[in-house]
Amino acid sequence: MNKADLRVQCLGRRRALSPEACERMSERIRAYLSGRLESTDRCILAYLPFRNEPDLRPLFADSRTWAVPRVAGTELTWHRYEPGRVGRGAMGPPEPEPDCEAVDPAGAAWVLVPVVACDRRGYRIGYGGGYYDRFLARYALPAIAVGYSEFVYEQVPTDPWDRPMGGIVTEAGFLWPEIAQPGA
Numbered sequence: 584m585n586k587a588d589l590r591v592q593c594l595g596r597r598r599a600l601s602p603e604a605c606e607r608m609s610e611r612i613r614a615y616l617s618g619r620l621e622s623t624d625r626c627i628l629a630y631l632p633f634r635n636e637p638d639l640r641p642l643f644a645d646s647r648t649w650a651v652p653r654v655a656g657t658e659l660t661w662h663r664y665e666p667g668r669v670g671r672g673a674m675g676p677p678e679p680e681p682d683c684e685a686v687d688p689a690g691a692a693w694v695l696v697p698v699v700a701c702d703r704r705g706y707r708i709g710y711g712g713g714y715y716d717r718f719l720a721r722y723a724l725p726a727i728a729v730g731y732s733e734f735v736y737e738q739v740p741t742d743p744w745d746r747p748m749g750g751i752v753t754e755a756g757f758l759w760p761e762i763a764q765p766g767a
């Protein structure tokens with residue numbers, strides 16, 4: 584199946600998940616992540632959930648800076664998460680208000696990347712905007728794909744610009760791919 588078809592299929596299956604199932608799985612994902620992320624004080628780049636994506640927001644309440652993205656043309660800009668200062672983004676996902684404090688992503692310890700589907704090598708399929716591929720091409724940050732285990736495949740189709748994630752977290756735990764080889 585090609586990327587576009589797999590994206591449509593997985594988005595449809597994800598939309599059909601119940602809110603209770605998503606919350607149960609999100610809670611497991613948060614528990615795995617909080618154990619792994621507690622070793623850093625530095626900023627963490629995350630996202631605001633859209634269409635049944637895993638909800639990481641309860642993690643954002645600790646003393647660290649958690650930043651979330653806004654779409655700015657073809658790029659992402661990062662802003663400190665402040666509860667209540669979230670609006671509807673032009674692309675669909677919620678976004679921090681434009682005057683929320685800007686965060687320099689270069690100093691981040693991790694970027695938590697939402698996936699529509701991914702594979703055990705760390706390759707991901709997102710909504711198709713290429714935002715995270717462009718972002719990670721510019722900022723070589725440690726990236727963890729965040730998704731539900733039923734959307735983790737052995738191999739998803741890849742394009743030359745795809746950047747493999749260093750880790751994957753689902754409700755079933757972490758996967759840490761070997762250094763991924765494009766086309767391998």
Ligand SMILES: Nc1nc2c(c(=O)[nH]1)N(C=O)[C@@H](CNc1ccc(C(=O)N[C@@H](CCC(=O)O)C(=O)O)cc1)CN2
Binds near residue numbers: 652653674711
């Ligand atoms: N929660 C969350 N936030 C995120 C992302 C994400 O995957 N999840 N992004 C990850 O990249 C960025 C937003 N990327 C997006 C890319 C394409 C579409 C999308 O559905 N595009 C449609 C409709 C566009 C429109 O309504 O104008 C399309 O292109 O057909 C949505 C978000 C930044 N914020």
Ligand SMILES: Nc1ncnc2c1ncn2[C@@H]1O[C@H](COP(=O)(O)OP(=O)(O)OP(=O)(O)O)[C@@H](O)[C@H]1O
Binds near residue numbers: 707708709720744
């Ligand atoms: N480093 C890059 N520089 C310029 N364009 C890029 C880069 N990476 C990806 N793109 C463009 O982004 C588009 C979408 O790529 P792709 O289908 O892989 O998106 P995606 O990974 O699913 O989306 P997203 O990262 O927003 O979740 C492609 O048309 C590609 O040309």
